[in-house]
Amino acid sequence: MKLIIEELEEKQKILIISTRKYPFLDILKNNLKKLNSEIYFSSLIPKSIQDFDYCFVINEKVNFKNLNYSKKNHIVHIFLKKSRFSPQSPFVGKIVICTGDFIREHEIERILWFSFSKSDEKQLLINNPSLTKKHIPPALIFPWKISLSFKSLIILVISLTMLFHVLFILPLIMASFYSYQAYNSLKKEDYQSTEILLSQSFRAYYLARLLYMKVRPTYLLFSIALFPDTTIDILDKGLQTFQQSLSAKKNGEYILKLLLKKGKTETEINETKLRMQNIQKQLASIEDNLTGLVQKLPLQFNLTTNTKKQLLETIDGLHRLNKLFPHITGILQNPDEQKFLLFFANNMELRPGGGFLGSFGILRIWNYTVEDIEIHDVYDADGQLTAHIEPPMAVKKYLNQPHLFLRDSNFSADFSENYEKAKFLLDKEIRLRDFNGAILLTTNAVQNILAAFGNIYLPDFKETINKDNFYIKTQLRTENDFFPGSIQKKSFLGTLARQIIIQLEQASFQKIAKNVKKSLDEKQMVIFFEETNLQKLVDSFYWSGRVIQPKCSYQIGSCNIDYLFPYDANVGANKVNFYIQKSINDLINISADGNISHKLTIMYKNESYDKVFPGGTYKNYFQILLPKNSAIKQVTKNGVTIDEFIETNNEYKQLGFYFEVEAQKTAEIQIQYQLKTDLSKGKSLFQYVVQKQIGSSSPNFSMEIVLPQNFTIVNQNFSPLVKDNRMLYNTSLSTDKIFFIEIIRN
Incomplete structure (x- = not known):
């Protein structure tokens, strides 16, 4: 057998020292790897380099007195952006001087040849240009001087002054645009977009205001400050209103969550109280800002006509709510149970007081908590009447009823009279008494409220209810195979009421408020309170369903x-x-x-x-x-x-x-x-x-x-x-x- 003996070449260890990452270092590393070398990199000069065969030092001066090295260590110094270098004693190694701040690939090969050669040459000079040197094309160099005459200088100064005086208009237009978009987003209940647009509008508004205040004295001097003053004031009030509305919405959502929570701690009760006080201030501030805004909006622009009408309706609603708020707070914070009658009147079978009373409920509130809503079928109560109560003539003659029952008690056109009759009958029938007031809701009022919820699923009945199918679904569920004493109507309406409360937090607050006010204004919902001052306030809003006693509003002849x-x-x-x-x-x-x-x-x-x-x-x-x-x-x-x-x-x-x-x-x-x-x-x-x-x-x-x-x-x-x-x-x-x-x- 023939033996073949190969001599294995030991890999050289090479250290590259550089405090910066120069572009040519990657080229240097790749070329060294081709030479079967182990490459090491350091940003600091080590105390000893005895373990390395070659050491490349990039653009750094080495203190050889403190360096541990031997004669077998080959050191190559590479200096950039130098034309010459005079080493000081002691100095070890070879020197590469580059006049530029970069090294090309073919120049790397020259450096390596120079570094590994055993020639006596100690320095290598590489002439190359610098990347950082700015080269200005001849076309951009102006060979002439710009000279301005006195007249031209005056015109330039006047132009710049005029420009400075109208500079605020651009950010003002931007702020107005973003505010209008925020208003549209708020109407659509896109609150996330409203907040983003509001932030953009505030930035543009503050810049416009800052620039305008610098030049406002000039506008006042020439009596032309009215329009920009009005525009900035409208923007200011509008932005404040948007910000307060978003804050009031979040506050209201949390209050509702607390009101629906039973068994609250003392801390939660105090938090509810503080939040109620806070939202009252917010609503009052929103009303003030909107009132000021409407007064400032110009009448001559068609763009503002519908907006102004909508704002006036909003102000009217806020004004009424702000007047009612102290009374609402009084009801909610009362430590004694407040009990309200709920009447559900089917106005598809119209009666003088709103419609046939098919169901009634009881709402219980105390200590900032909505405790319960009970729903009852009217026949549950009427079936227990033992006394004779004379009915109205029409009920007796055309409905063939010898007695007056709760279901026919709303035969007066005045809700307060019907409420008194209903209280009397409930006391006689099922011993229910001591109510603090009553609310009557017609079928239309319930549909208006459901519009704010979209679809409501009733798992017990496997039905989806919305404003469009509520009446038909209710009639089918309550009228088919109905008999006095049946619980199907009570069960169906009770389940719907509970689902409405469960989904209340996800409903549209804006639509609920708007549709409740619509129902009150259109007499699809009427209210009566036992508390005299509160009832006078409700009467002044024409929300109590009373027969008006006409009086002259003002005297002219x-x-x-x-x-x-x-x-x-x-x-x-x-x-x-x-x-x-x-x-x-x-x-x-x-x-x-x-x-x-x-x-x-x-x-x-x-x-x-x-x-x-x-x-x-x-x-x-x-x-x-x-x-x-x-x-x-x-x-x-x-x-x-x-x-x-x-x-x-x-x-x-x-x-x-x-x-x-x-x-x-x-x-x-x-x-x-x-x-x-x-x-x-x-x-x-x-x-x-x-x-x-x-x-x-x-x-x-x-x-x-x-x-x-x-x-x-x-x-x-x-x-x-x-x-x-x-x-x-x-x-x-x-x-x-x-x-x-x-x-x-x-």
């Missing part, structure tokens, strides 16, 4: 009050009001001697189908309240005189009669009456109050006033069409209306 309140009672035991369309037209003639005659026409259209649930014939006991001194001339249905009607004279003249409207038919009710007034010579005030029934739809209402030649209209609080001493006004009777007309009789 003689004051003449006219009044109209028509209301229906479905006595057909069906839900046909879902299909009834109603319109009211009042033709008012004022004679030359100042007397007033009315020709009131009310149209009923029954769009239901006969014998198809929930429609059928509309059996209506109609009633109307008129001024006490009015004289009835004629009552007709479809042109045929109605002789059988009940007329009473108490505080008002009350007229009542029964009529029917068959399915797919129309009925025209016409009432003609006269009113003696004191429209004497000179200036007079004609005040006309028209009330809407609780729970009724919002019928179209048109009013035509015909004046003789000796009367002149001076002013009115509505916008009619006027031609040849005739005034025509159309509106929707969504709430109670009060019309003022100032008249001069010649």
